[in-house]
Amino acid sequence: MTVTKDEFGKHNMFAVEPEMYIDQQTLENMDNKSYVTHNEKAEKLNGRLAMLGVIAALGSYALTSQIIPGIW
Numbered sequence: 001m002t003v004t005k006d007e008f009g010k011h012n013m014f015a016v017e018p019e020m021y022i023d024q025q026t027l028e029n030m031d032n033k034s035y036v037t038h039n040e041k042a043e044k045l046n047g048r049l050a051m052l053g054v055i056a057a058l059g060s061y062a063l064t065s066q067i068i069p070g071i072w
Contacts (some may be wrong), residue, residue: 029035
């Protein structure tokens, strides 16, 4: 723990951050730009599902002239 004093003389205690560990293979993939993070995968999936919803809404509207059949 790191202990510091603020401007009022109170002690603040902060945890020490652990060192990050990245294995050698991941480091090589990051250097080759072939490494895809979880966030990039999640954003791509989110976009694909959004487009699927838009296509489903358009198809539903074309077939039944209602966006949600039975409701609107």
